[in-house]
Amino acid sequence: MMTLIVQRVAMAIPSLIGVVVVTFLLTRMLPGDPAAYFAGPAATPQAIQEVRVKLGLDKPLIQQFGRYVVDLAHGNFGTSLTTGQPVITELRTRLPASAELTLLGLFVSIAIAVPLGIVAATRPNSLLDHTCRIVSTAGVSLPVFFTGLILIYVFYYLLGWAPAPLGRLDVFYLAPPQVTGFHLIDSLIAGDPQTFTATLKQLVLPALTLGVFSLAPIARMTRASMLTVLSSDFIRTARASGLSNWTVVITYAFRNAMLPVITTLGMVFSFLLGANVLVEKVFAWPGIGSYAVEALLASDFAPVQGFVLTMAVMYVTLNLMIDILYGLIDPRVRLEA
Amino acid sequence: MKRREFLKSATALTAAGCLSAPAIWSKAKAQSRQETLLIVSESGPNNLDIHGVGTNVPGYEVSWNCYDRLISHEMKTLPNGTPYYDKSKFKPELAEDMSIGDMSVTFKLKNDAVFQDGTPVTANDVKWSFDRAVTVGGFPTFQMSAGSLTKPEQFVVVDDGTFRVDFAKKDRLTIPDLAVIVPCVLNSQLVKKHATEQDPWGLEYTKLNTVGSGAFKVTNWTAASQVVFERNDNWKSGPLPKIKRVIWRMVPDAGNRRALLERGDADVSYDLPNKDFAELKSDGKLNIVSTPYSNGIQYIGMNVQHPPFDNVKVRHAVAYAIPYQKIMDAVLYGLAKPMFGAPVDTPIEVAWPQPHRFNTDLGMAKQLLGEAGYANGIQEPIQISFDLGFAGVNEPICVLMQESLAQVGIQSMINKVPGANWRTELTKKTMPLFTNVFSGWLDYPEYFFYWCYHSGKSIFNTMDYQSSAIDGFIDGARAAAANGDAAAYDMDVKGFVDLAFTDMPRIPLYQPYVNVAMQKNISGYQYWFHRRLDYRSFEKA
């Protein structure tokens, strides 16, 4: 197990280095001049040049890159121009917001897609199967921001069922004392059911938007995996032994079909992390996605670099965890490695 | 086993929470909602201190409400009932008395004014704050210089309660410049405690904390998310505000902001597309107040140093080709004051902005192009640039212009410039054709023209317009204003406006409106030169 972890981490290092270099280059290619921004609205070209020297932007790229790497090693991700705060502080406060939303979205997606996939697998090629396929594909065929806006229009504006899309918590609630940064968990720990409910209400629409968008891959994988398992010998034996359909499908088949679904979950989770930048913009969610988008449009490089690096590290860690989980569930994988 | 029990208990807890919650929170929520003003806008401040490096416009609103100045303006009332700041009448704020001498002005400070931490306000704080404003560079220093306030030597502490400003030269704009946002008074002793070698003015501390003597203080700031203000109950510079708490939330999506207002979940917003304002006005569910920008116009600028716009006939052709009324109807929904189409024989007035005499006339445009030597139009597409930060208005203007120019034979291509890059592009002075808006805090024609038309390489002279004739008029007007020579002043102002309309380096389109949408139970909105909200006058019924 340890060798597996070390191996994987070693393999990930070149990718992370690649990510750092590419992001640095891309952000330097962005239009927009931070020196002009800092120098203010009435700055003369000389004033702008002075600021440029002060910020170290006149040095050759290699030197700037070197300085960036040294800063990174000290945990200094730089400061954002648009918010004026150190990037690392902002990432730390905003990451739980995005993670909570993405996890809940994934949960919603699983809750709908897995049963859909199982049902479709038990009756292949029937009308039900085709309907399941159409429903899950339809969800992924709309741009995610459009789904979000439609949900807000219908459920908040027309029906008034959902709360105002003002972010994580209604203005009149104080955030629960920070333990994990996940308001749902923290409010339970603090024993505050009102904040819990308020948080949950704010989460419903954005999580639904994200969930709809990731239905298709999970439903398909579940269906495919279940189909394979359902046609295997041991299932035939179970049926022949007279076990109830429910037991056969859920207790035996599903448990064995889980593995590929879990790998897909990993892929879907990282895909969602990318998609949630748009959802965060629509729902005014104070997460790292909206942070990165605002920074990118303002040609503010430090947050963009920090965001990409954080996401890359999370992605690598996630894949590693999935591999380990895989190994725990399926001993055959462990023996192979 | 354990898993199932956990799930069972969590579900029970949630259910219990849902059931018991409604009764308890709705009363508390209702009460605190009544005492709070909830403002929503697209973006928020990046710095709580206007003297900070790169502070954005929302930061100015924080400064206005949390800090005091020596003087402020009285209010007059417009015909439609909106209170409007009176640019020539001043009222005391921190200073209870102002006596203007020949080359200086002396202020007697209120003797009971205190900062939010209880420290009394003295003339030393005023001097320190003013020194800071003229030394930190960037926008604050530039704004101070607009009123000829440039050197710390001009600021003199006579005694703890008396402060004097010496004039470097006579300038009509010096006193008004003391009432703008920049010369605010900070708690110098508190800030000095947080100053360092690298940061002698304590800018890092004031970026995150408000240290003024103003009516409100910031108690919570989550960048790009919300700002929370609480009333300073010890405010001495005016009547105590009725609102106790202001929450300013950032909501990036315009549709959501409108939805919040319509459902009553937000109190005030000034950040909506013109179409929404026009519709909300006719719906009648909200109060919409529209006031013209003081001293501001949206215009089409052309680079006059390079062909084809170095030829005045081509510029006139463009001025005839612009679809002005289409812009007023489809982009502004009538929420602006037209600055075009004045009858040909209208005399030039001593005022700014005022409308020019061009209107849409494609026939004239083609004829002038022919006379300028472009009978076959211009086939090489010209780039029309605009600031993406204000795309809501700029983009349709450029699209309509592109269509109209094509009809007179000028091909063009639209160039969206991201907001962060817009100033850089303007400074370069290479864009051939673009649309932009400019307005000045000090509402005087010579002020506008000095920054926008004078040849002195100002970055606001975006057209790179060089004319010694207009320089003469502008300099003359400023000198006349300083000396109080009304006749010379009027002559010079008419001179530079006339020349601007003859040469047409920039084509004014309209004077924009500041639109504010408020719930019906909110009153007390005042229009200020900075166009931001003043929380001190708001009331919630």
Added chain:
Amino acid sequence: MIDTTAVARRESPLASLLRHSRHVLAENPVTGFAFALFLLIFLAALFGPQMAPYDPLASNTAQTLKPPNAQHWFGTDQLGRDVFSRVIVATRLDFLIAIASVVLVFLMGGLAGVAAGFFGGWTDRIVGRIADTIMAFPLFVLAMGIVAALGNTVQNIVLATAIVNFPLYARIARAEANVRREAGFVEAARLSGNANWRILVGQILPNVFPILVVQMSLTMGYAILNAAGLSFIGLGVRPPTPEWGIMVAEGAAFMVSGQWWNALFPGAALMIAVFCFNLLGDGLRDIVDPRKRT
């Protein structure tokens, strides 16, 4: 008695493919429907501009934001332009974006992948590293970054989509090339004296193509959604070009005030197209490799 007169008919490969396809389509009507829809979209892309009743760029400020009526089937937008004409004309641009993206990613990813699978060694390692680096990025943000850095033109949007999908294609192509590396027909080609690259392009790539075609269909849908997402942020195509994504992004702001047609019609067109491409991908997968059905 064995009847030796009955000789088995030799079917041509094309006929066998068609027969197989008919069988698949009969079993799965949804796929048939997807093919028909694809044809419709293709025709709209081809003939759209001629069929549009109004000039998609002509503004008419007297007729702004009119709901669907007899003159304007889909209503008019905020500058008075006919939404129906714009939606039809946009089909061509979106279709082009989709096709260009998949062609580019097939060339980039497919070639790199087969080279990696066929040659192994350093080629494999380098391609693998590039793919891993790209995969480590949050993909939409990478696309945003590329378009923001290089400028928002259609070419850059296509390039960004291709780069973001590169790892997937490289991986699939590599796996397939690996399997076929030792295959008989490749050995035969090698023995006949064919240079390596000729084997790659002439033998292996055509074999890998059908597998990739399935993925390409899905990528077509992704390309259009990507363009829409970029437009929402402000990094999409330049105005006044009609393109579904930017029409949805701009129209969304009008939903709250009740002018739903601005966003709904382009949104529906977009959804139908992406939906069609996704179902098409499924159908193609059934035809090409029934074992991989999901």
